[in-house]
Amino acid sequence: xxxxxxxxxxxxxxxxxxxxxxxxxxxxxxxxxxxxxxxxxxxxxxxxxxxxxxxxxxxxxxxxxxxxxxxxxxxxxxxxxxxxxxxxxxxxxxxxxxxxxxxxxxxxxxxxxxxxxxxxxxxxxxxxxxxxxxxxxxxxxxxxxxxxxxxxxxxxxxxxxxxxxxxxxxxxxxxxxxxxxxxxxxxxxxxxxxxxxxxxxxxxxxxxxxxxxxxxxxxxxxxxxxxxxxxxxxxxxxxxxxxxxxxxxxxxxxxxxxxxxxxxxxxxxxxxxxxxxxxxxxxxxxxxxxxxxxxxxxxxxxxxxxxxxxxxxxxxxxxxxxxxxxxxxxxxxxxxxxxxxxxxxxxxxxxxxxxxxxxxxxxxxxxxxxxxxxxxxxxxxxxxxxxxxxxxxxxxxxxxxxxxxxxxxxxxxxxxxxxxxxxxxxxxxxxxxxxxxxxxxxxxxxxxxxx
Amino acid sequence: xxxxxxxxxxxxxxxxxxxxxxxxxxxxxxxxxxxxxxxxxxxxxxxxxxxxxxxxxxxxxxxxxxxxxxxxxxxxxxxxxxxxxxxxxxxxxxxxxxxxxxxxxxxxxxxxxxxxxxxxxxxxxxxxxxxxxxxxxxxxxxxxxxxxxxxxxxxxxxxxxxxxxxxxxxxxxxxxxxxxxxxxxxxxxxxxxxxxxxxxxxxxxxxxxxxxxxxxxxxxxxxxxxxxxxxxxxxxxxxxxxxxxxxxxxxxxxxxxxxxxxxxxxxxxxxxxxxxxxxxxxxxxxxxxxxxxxxxxxxxxxxxxxxxxxxxxxxxxxx
Numbered sequence: 001x002x003x004x005x006x007x008x009x010x011x012x013x014x015x016x017x018x019x020x021x022x023x024x025x026x027x028x029x030x031x032x033x034x035x036x037x038x039x040x041x042x043x044x045x046x047x048x049x050x051x052x053x054x055x056x057x058x059x060x061x062x063x064x065x066x067x068x069x070x071x072x073x074x075x076x077x078x079x080x081x082x083x084x085x086x087x088x089x090x091x092x093x094x095x096x097x098x099x100x101x102x103x104x105x106x107x108x109x110x111x112x113x114x115x116x117x118x119x120x121x122x123x124x125x126x127x128x129x130x131x132x133x134x135x136x137x138x139x140x141x142x143x144x145x146x147x148x149x150x151x152x153x154x155x156x157x158x159x160x161x162x163x164x165x166x167x168x169x170x171x172x173x174x175x176x177x178x179x180x181x182x183x184x185x186x187x188x189x190x191x192x193x194x195x196x197x198x199x200x201x202x203x204x205x206x207x208x209x210x211x212x213x214x215x216x217x218x219x220x221x222x223x224x225x226x227x228x229x230x231x232x233x234x235x236x237x238x239x240x241x242x243x244x245x246x247x248x249x250x251x252x253x254x255x256x257x258x259x260x261x262x263x264x265x266x267x268x269x270x271x272x273x274x275x276x277x278x279x280x281x282x283x284x285x286x287x288x289x290x291x292x293x294x295x296x297x298x299x300x301x302x303x304x305x306x307x308x309x310x311x312x313x314x315x316x317x318x319x320x321x322x323x324x325x326x327x328x329x330x331x332x333x334x335x336x337x338x339x340x341x342x343x344x345x346x347x348x349x350x351x352x353x354x355x356x357x358x359x360x361x362x363x364x365x366x367x368x369x370x371x372x373x374x375x376x377x378x379x380x381x382x383x384x385x386x387x388x389x390x391x392x393x394x395x396x397x398x399x400x401x402x403x404x405x406x407x408x409x410x411x412x413x414x415x416x417x418x419x420x421x422x423x424x425x426x427x428x429x430x431x432x433x434x435x436x437x438x439x440x441x442x443x444x445x446x447x448x449x450x451x
Numbered sequence: 452x453x454x455x456x457x458x459x460x461x462x463x464x465x466x467x468x469x470x471x472x473x474x475x476x477x478x479x480x481x482x483x484x485x486x487x488x489x490x491x492x493x494x495x496x497x498x499x500x501x502x503x504x505x506x507x508x509x510x511x512x513x514x515x516x517x518x519x520x521x522x523x524x525x526x527x528x529x530x531x532x533x534x535x536x537x538x539x540x541x542x543x544x545x546x547x548x549x550x551x552x553x554x555x556x557x558x559x560x561x562x563x564x565x566x567x568x569x570x571x572x573x574x575x576x577x578x579x580x581x582x583x584x585x586x587x588x589x590x591x592x593x594x595x596x597x598x599x600x601x602x603x604x605x606x607x608x609x610x611x612x613x614x615x616x617x618x619x620x621x622x623x624x625x626x627x628x629x630x631x632x633x634x635x636x637x638x639x640x641x642x643x644x645x646x647x648x649x650x651x652x653x654x655x656x657x658x659x660x661x662x663x664x665x666x667x668x669x670x671x672x673x674x675x676x677x678x679x680x681x682x683x684x685x686x687x688x689x690x691x692x693x694x695x696x697x698x699x700x701x702x703x704x705x706x707x708x709x710x711x712x713x714x715x716x717x718x719x720x721x722x723x724x725x726x727x728x729x730x731x732x733x734x735x736x737x738x739x740x741x742x743x744x745x746x747x748x749x750x751x752x753x754x755x756x757x758x759x760x761x762x763x764x765x766x767x768x769x770x
Contacts, residue, residue, distance in 0.1 A: 242553065297626045297656060298549075298577035337660075344660040348553045348585050355550035393554040 010153045013100060014146060017116070018124035023191050024204055025328045026124050027072065029117030030081045030179065031205065032281070032329070034070045035217065036112045037085030037177065040092075041135075043068075044216055046111065049280030050254050050314035053211055055384030067218040068176075072201075074222065076193035077184065079125055084176035085217075087135035090165060098161045111281055111320065114327050118179075127183035132166065135175050139166035202226050207285045208330075211277065229285065231271060233310060234261030234378030235386055239396035242349035243387045248338040250322050255342065256387065257311035257349045257394065259356070261380040273302065274311045274346065276332055278323040283330060291332060292346065299347045299354075306357050308375055311350060312383065313342055352394040373407075410441070468719040468763055469673035473681060474506055475761035476705045476717075477593070478513050480668065481562070483698050484685075485514070489589060490560070492516060497555065498564040499548060502528065502535040506564060511538060516562070520544055522551045549578040552585050561590040568677075570597045571646055573623045576653045583657025583665065586686045593669065593683035594650055598643045613637040620649070627652035643672050643680045648711040650682055658686070666692045670707040673717035682710040704757075719758060720751035724766075734759050 038044035044059055051058035062068075070083045088097055096102060102115035112118075122129045123146065132141045140163045152158040169175035184192065191197045202221050206213060210229040213219050219226045235241070241258035260271065274292035276284040288294050288302035292311075295301035315323050315338065324332050324339035332339055360371040374396050414433070422436050423429050431439075445451035485491040492515035498506050500521030510516045520542045523532045529545055536543060544551050548565065555561055563582055567575055575596065582592055601619040604611050617637040621628070627649045636645045647670060654665045669683035685691055698706065705715045722730065729742055736756055741747060747755075755762075 297653075298580040300577075341660045344584050344657075348581055351553045351581055352546070352550035355547045358547075391557065394550075395554065 007156055008100070008159070010150045010159075013119070014123045014150060018120055021120060021124065021328055023124065023188055024197075024201055025330055026117075026121035027081075027201060028204065028208055028329070029112075029121050031070055031072070031209070031219065032111035033118050034068075034081065034083040034085045034177070035209075035212065035281075037083060037087060038068060038217070039111075040089075041086035041172070041175075043086070046279040046281075047252075047316045047318045049211060050252070050277070050316055053280075053314070053383050054254065054387055055382075059216065061215060064218075067216065069218045069220070072205075072219070072221045074192040076189045077182065079181045079184065079188075079192060080178065082176065082178035084173055086172070087139070087169060087175040087177050088133040089135050090138040090140045090163070093133065093140055093163060111279060111329070114321075116327070122179065122181055125184055125188050126181040127185075129179060129181045131177065131179050133177040134167065134169035136169050136172050139168050140164060141166045198222060203229075208282050210282055210285075211280050231275065231310065232260040232262075233381055233383060233386065234259045234308075235381040236374060236396040237377050237379065240389075240392045240394065241386050242352060242392060242394040243389070244345065244349065244391045246341075246345070248341050250319060251315050251317045251324075251338045253316075253338065253342050253345075254314040255311070255345055255349050256383060257309070257346070257353055258386060259308045259353060259375060259378050260310045261378040262376055269304070269307060272307045272309055274313065276313050276315070278315045278325045278329070279317070279320060280314075281329060283325050283332060291334060293343045293350075296343075299350065305361055306354060308378075309350065309353050309357060311346065311353075313346060315339075315342070349393065356394070356396065410437070412437075467675040468765075469675045469717045470679070471505075471763040472717050472719060472758050472761040473671045473673060474509055475763070476671070477669070477683075478509055479761070480698075480703055480706060481510075481514055481591070483703055484591075484695070487694050487698070491562075494518075494560045494562050494591070495520065495556070496562045496564075497522065497551065499523070499566050500532070500536075500541070500543075502531055504535065504537050504541065506566070507541055508537050510562070511540070518559075520551065522546060522548045524548065549574070549581055552578065552581045555585055555587075557585075557587050559587065561586055562593070563590065564593040564595070564683075566593070566595045568595075568597055568679075570599060570601050571620065571624055571649060576624055576627060576649065579650055579653040580657035583654040583686065584661070588663060588686060588688070589691065590686050591668075591683065592654070592665075592686060593681060595679055595681040596646055596650070598646050598672070598678045598680040600637075600639060600642060613639075616642070620645070624649050627656070643678070643714060644711060646680050647682050647714070651711045663687065664689070664692070666695055667708050667710040668695065668706055670710045670712065670714035671705070671717055672714035673719075680714065682714075684710060717758065718754040719762065720747075720754050722747075722755070724764075727762075727764075730755055731759060 035044070035046070039046055048058035052061070068083060068085045070081065070085065073080045096115070098119065099115055100119060127146045128144065129146070130141070130143045133139060142161055142163045144161055149161075198221060202224065205219055205221065205226045207229040209217070209219065209226075210231065213226055213228045215228070236259070241256065243254075243256045245252065245254045247253070269288070271286050273286040273288040273294075274284065275282055275286065276292065284292065290296050293299040317323055322338070324336035326333055334340075356371055359369055360375060361369070419433055419436055422440070423431050426439070442451070481491050494516060495518040496507065496510050496516045497520045500507050500523070504521065507519055507521060511519065517540055519538075519540060521532070521536070522544045523529070524545075524547045526545060532543055552563070555563070563586060565575075565578060565582065569575065579594055586592055600611065600616045602611050602615060609615070613634050617634055620637065629648065629652065635641060651665070658665060663686050666685040666687050668685060669681060671681040673679055685695065696708075707713075707715060726742070726745055726747075729744060733740065733742070734756060736752070739749070741749060741752055
């Protein structure tokens, strides 16, 4: 028997493997590696992040001045990401970090799932990269000229990257990693020099790490701190929200569904829908597609009347591979058993809220349904405050006695010419028709001594 | 559209003898389950009590159920429903039944009767699917629907024929269609079985991600006016199935082990009170027996013999 050659080819990993992933996802992968540094040093247990979110205080929340800092800087010539999240251990770097795929003896990581993110990102961006890392025990550096490295590819022994041992960090706060990519690819350089990309990246980072940024870690992009995406979670004045948790194949799942609170972050299409997080990283934000069950039996298609619906699903596991995310971590693996189980429960938990939303638009145009008033009175809150019991289903009670409404909507058609006359008379040329309606109504009440 | 509709306006529930026979057969079967060790009296009953609450009264009186919830989706009769509540222990929820299903505790066993009086709709099938996902193990799920063709005959032959009916069902229930479904499945005679199969598929879809199966127990077909179909069974395991299969087939002759198979036809012959006394005195009777004092078709005698134990007695009560 003769053995056929099945060696990997560098060209595949450098030119093919990088084609399908957008640059933005590559940057997010590099940020994941920084956050995993915190996991390796034990300062952040990502598989317990939802315990924190639900008020159980599993992780120590550092004061703002103690936040580890991830700095992303780029321009048309170079890309740099540096952090003080603990660094990469030299032995770990020798044995695992540069492998394509993790070994079975992998270190504790919650976001770096597949062992490809960092390499894929660097190969995607440019032809030369430098890495410097320091832990409290050791340090290393490496520089790679990618086209040169690609030339030698006849033996599996050519698949190595030279590392130089370096000094260790003086303090735990200075332990961290810096990656610099230069000789950028033309398309990457074009994007990195665009203001629009910078803005979009900042927005994406604020969304993906909405539960981490500003609480456990500081992330800045070209010197500007990223703000966490604000999700307007609402609490009914009287009643409860939908919540349950279960375990499936080693994955802890928590599902919460509620109405959003009106306020400065008033409900919009942009923040309505399902939020799906794996080990604290949001992989879907305000999703209203069939990926989260909308339009798939028994869930209805998302329509604007469901704008005030907000739901969260947290998947957590010490084994990141058990989580239902795709390799880009920006989508779910819909075939995973734990996700299918979650989808069926999400439909049940969402149902009372969707029924409530349906009732907001009653058949009688004159009578404003009580549900609208309840929705308006939803109070802004946090997830931790919302969940008090192990399992609940959404239920609200009318805030007023007997659920009787004290207001009625008044609507009628008026001639545009007459509305204009009133505007002219009041010397308020921009006054809206509804304000004129309110003004004239109040005028009558005052004039007749009724108010 | 709420699948509940304004059922109390359609028919006076007290004058639906076949429906009452169905209720009493269900009671009989639920007692049988109690004898098998299912703690039926501790089950929570959730139904669509409307303003009549007949099922609630029966289940409380004869099964001892004391945790009961009636769901009413019609906000126009809020006070009327509350006024007609027969027992304080009945909790009335003014919401749509699908929303209430999400609130059914996983810690309790349930009897849920989705006693709709409309034909199959998308909302109704969604509700059935949700129920199958939510109901705890050993719970009983019952569904009643109108098995008449959709639409109205006065709309004309072109709009009221199996092709049009199939079009309606495709719009409302296509996700639950099976391979090879055809116009033949929508002729008037096939509609009950077609309805049952669609409901069965919705139940199975709801159970897909659970380690549970639906144990078919009931399929009733009757007409107190409209032709109605009820199917039902238990959310359980193979062990529950084996247990339920031990029920005496003669005693529970109306039970069915395939809800999409031939249903049990409830036919209630019309007899006077005097005739009924005479018939009862001769029950159970031999095959071929006929009453000598008055005329009665042999098939009516057979039907009477089948249901006489469950036949309701109506009389005028002057309050």
